[in-house]
Amino acid sequence: MTTTEQTPRLPFSRGNALEIAPDYEALRREAPVSRVLTPAGDPAWLITSYEAAKEVFRDRRFGRSHPAPEQASRISYAAVQDGPSGDFESEEREHKRMRRMLAPAFSAPRMRALGDRIAELTDRCLDDLQAARDADPGAPVDLTDFLAFPLPVLVICELLGVPYEDREKFRGLSERIARMDGGEDAQAAMTEFKAYMTQLAEAKRADPQPDVISDMVAVQADDPTFTDDDLARMGAGLLFAGHETTSTRIAMGTLFLLTDTARRDRFAADPEGQVAQTVEEILRLTATSGTGLLRYAHEDVEIAGTRIARGDAVLISSDAANRDAAVFADPDEFDPDRTPNVHLAFGTGAHVCIGANLARTELRTVFPKLFERFPGLRLAVGLDEIAVRTNRVAGGVDRVPVEW
Amino acid sequence: MKITADTDSCVASGQCVLLAPGTFDQDEETGSVVLLTDEPAAGEEDAVRQAELTCPAAAIRLAGA
Numbered sequence: 001m002t003t004t005e006q007t008p009r010l011p012f013s014r015g016n017a018l019e020i021a022p023d024y025e026a027l028r029r030e031a032p033v034s035r036v037l038t039p040a041g042d043p044a045w046l047i048t049s050y051e052a053a054k055e056v057f058r059d060r061r062f063g064r065s066h067p068a069p070e071q072a073s074r075i076s077y078a079a080v081q082d083g084p085s086g087d088f089e090s091e092e093r094e095h096k097r098m099r100r101m102l103a104p105a106f107s108a109p110r111m112r113a114l115g116d117r118i119a120e121l122t123d124r125c126l127d128d129l130q131a132a133r134d135a136d137p138g139a140p141v142d143l144t145d146f147l148a149f150p151l152p153v154l155v156i157c158e159l160l161g162v163p164y165e166d167r168e169k170f171r172g173l174s175e176r177i178a179r180m181d182g183g184e185d186a187q188a189a190m191t192e193f194k195a196y197m198t199q200l201a202e203a204k205r206a207d208p209q210p211d212v213i214s215d216m217v218a219v220q221a222d223d224p225t226f227t228d229d230d231l232a233r234m235g236a237g238l239l240f241a242g243h244e245t246t247s248t249r250i251a252m253g254t255l256f257l258l259t260d261t262a263r264r265d266r267f268a269a270d271p272e273g274q275v276a277q278t279v280e281e282i283l284r285l286t287a288t289s290g291t292g293l294l295r296y297a298h299e300d301v302e303i304a305g306t307r308i309a310r311g312d313a314v315l316i317s318s319d320a321a322n323r324d325a326a327v328f329a330d331p332d333e334f335d336p337d338r339t340p341n342v343h344l345a346f347g348t349g350a351h352v353c354i355g356a357n358l359a360r361t362e363l364r365t366v367f368p369k370l371f372e373r374f375p376g377l378r379l380a381v382g383l384d385e386i387a388v389r390t391n392r393v394a395g396g397v398d399r400v401p402v403e404w
Numbered sequence: 405m406k407i408t409a410d411t412d413s414c415v416a417s418g419q420c421v422l423l424a425p426g427t428f429d430q431d432e433e434t435g436s437v438v439l440l441t442d443e444p445a446a447g448e449e450d451a452v453r454q455a456e457l458t459c460p461a462a463a464i465r466l467a468g469a
Contacts, residue, residue, distance in 0.1 A: 058462075099416060103435025108421030110432075339450075342457045350415050352460035357418045 009037040010046070010315070011180070011290030017255055017388050017397050019332070020287040024048050024320035033306040036315070039180045039291065040082075042073035044313035045306070046292065050328075050344070052304045053321035056314060058349035059303075062295035065091040066311060072296060073313035076180035078393050079190035080240065081294050088298070097226070098234065099354065101219045105159065105212045106354050111361045114159070118365045121154045122147075126373050133404070140380030140401035147366070148250040148400065149243075155362060156242035160235070161211025162200060170196065174240045178393040180290065190236070197235035198228060212238065238355075245288060246359050248396035250366055253282035255386070255400060256334055257367070258379045263334065268375040271368035278336040279363045284322045284343035285334060288395040292317035293347060318344045374404045405444060407452060409437045410463040417460050424451035428464075437463060 012021030025048075027034040032049030047053045056062055066072040066084035074083045086094060104110065129146040149171070157164045173196070176182060176189035201217055208214040213235055220226045257264045257278075267274055292315035297308045308314060322343045323331040346353035353359070371377065380401040389396050407427065409420075416435025420428040426445030429438040444452040456464045 057460075100434065103416035104433055106418070107416065107430045107432065107435045108418035108425070109430055111418070111422075112425075340454050340457050342454075346417075346460075348460040350461070352415060352417045354417075357422055360422055 007035055007037050007043075009041070010039050011390050013390060014287070014388065016383050017252065017386050018259065018285070018383065020319050020323060024317060025323070028320060028324065031306065032304040033308070038073060038313070038315070039076040040074040042075070042313070044073050044075070044315050045308055047303070047314060047316045048320040048324075049304065050321040050324035050326060053316050053318065053344055054348055055303060056295060056316050057344065057347050057351070059301065060092070060350070061298050061301050062314060063088075063091045063298050064295065065298075066296045067298065068311060071311065075291055075294055075313065075315070076393070077183040077186060078180045079177040079182060079186035080237070081291065081393050082186075084296060094230075095350070097219075097223070099350075101216060102212065102238075102354050105215060106358055108357055111357045114155075114358075115361055115365065117158070118151075118155055118362055119369070122151060122366050122369045125151050125154075126369060130373075140403045143254055143400040143402050144247070144251050144398070147370070148247045148254070151250065151366060152243040152246035152362060155246075155358070156239060159212055159358070160238060160242070161204060161209050161213045162239060166196075170239055171243075173236075174244055175392075177236075177240065178244070180391050180393065193236040193240075194229070194232035197232040197239070201228070201231055201235065241353075242355055242358070244394045244396070245355075246362055248288050248394055249282060249286055249359065249363060251397055251400045252286040252288075253279070253363065253367060254370070254377075254402070255379070255383070255397070256282055256285065257371070258377060258402070259383055260334070261378075264371070264377070265375075267336075267367070268371040271371050274336055275364050275368050277339070277341070278367065279360060280341045280343065281334055281336045281338060282363065283345035283359075284328070284338075284341060285332075286345070287319040289317070289319055290390055290393065290395060291315050292319070316347075318347065377402055377404045405449065405452070406467045407439060407442050407444065408465045408467070409439050410461075410465075411436045413461045414463040415461045419458050419460065420455035420464055423455045423458070424448040427452055428455065 012023040014021040028048040032052035034046045036046040038044050065086040065088040069084040072084045125147045132141045153167050173189050173193045204214040204217045295314045297312045299310050301308045325331045346356040380403045414437045418430050421430050427448050
């Protein structure tokens with residue numbers, strides 16, 4: 001390392017909630033694959049170009065496990081995406097089992113069936129939003145409190161079979177496991193989270209229900225290699241990923257629509273007609289990760305002319321890939337007419353987000369309903385006053401104060 | 405335009421079904437892609453092209469115009 005040119009260290013800071021850090025584009029201009037330091041200070045490769053990101057996502061020579069975990073680069077001091085996970089020898093087999101187990105619950109037919117229920121839950125959240133406004137008409141209402149947080153939580157609770165009354169408990173746990181400087185507290189929260197899931201699984205074992213945790217318990221009965229710890233970890237992962245990411249997208253999508261009144265009015269004039277494309281553009285532009293998604297090279301691999309050695313950490317920045325001008329014209333512009341819009345918000349390849357259809361179904365329900373009900377919705381503060389959470393694995397914003 | 409879908413490489417993402425529900429479906433048990441027709445359903449030509457582009461497993465192929 002020379003003193004004149006320091007290796008850039010993640011996470012990068014950005015101007016406001018709707019932008020991404022300019023460092024990504026600066027790095028991509030140099031090369032699609034860059035040397036960086038992780039938030040924990042260890043070396044990693046950062047992928048910033050669309051083509052290289054797609055290539056790594058689809059290349060089976062990359063995984064989440066590490067051939068020698070104790071030597072692996074550490075990403076952060078959170079308890080998710082912090083380092084290697086799973087077993088190097090059995091990762092692919094385990095992953096296939098997980099996909100097979102979960103695929104039916106997240107399938108498109110199941111999502112269609114869930115659509116009406118999501119619509120009903122959305123209406124209920126919007127009633128609460130209105131009630132909060134009526135209670136104190138002069139004060140702005142925080143959209144995250146009444147819609148962006150509760151809706152995905154209600155939905156994932158029903159799907160997994162988790163009691164909604166426990167939301168503050170797992171909201172707290174989710175926040176603690178995902179703090180990049182969480183350290184011992186993040187690990188303690190993960191232990192607590194798994195104990196909570198184990199307790200839930202016990203209850204389902206005694207009294208199975210039509211939900212994902214019951215499905216997992218049933219699989220476990222036939223497959224003793226699927227341990228209680230595996231089940232607890234997977235359940236906690238689904239609960240965390242299932243609410244935190246969609247919450248962020250609802251908050252940020254609303255911000256994208258509200259920061260430009262013409263854009264809002266255009267959408268509000270024909271929400272149903274525009275929602276599919278608008279949601280894809282929200283997915284493309286929303287920056288949700290301070291680090292990108294983590295992989296380790298399982299053998300020596302060459303990506304875009306860069307040799308990546310077995311065991312090296314690779315961070316795939318979908319945020320950066322989705323704004324690669326080589327693929328998306330005027331990449332920072334919000335353009336719901338963009339077609340095709342083949343973004344990498346859910347990743348791609350064998351590990352593509354299993355909740356992608358669930359997320360799309362929720363987002364396609366929530367934005368039309370929000371703007372049919374409140375076509376004159378506006379931000380109650382300036383965009384610069386909305387703090388960005390840079391210290392969280394899933395990024396996001398703390399609040400979206402609105403009025404109408 | 406003739407569509408083929410490779411169920412072996414399919415990763416059950418279901419993106420094709422959400423895009424073109426008249427052309428694709430998903431097996432309830434395995435999540436694997438089910439072709440309802442080997443030609444795009446009426447009005448779904450663009451959506452089927454988008455499905456080919458976005459399929460995370462590159463399991464959907466289109467041949468011909």
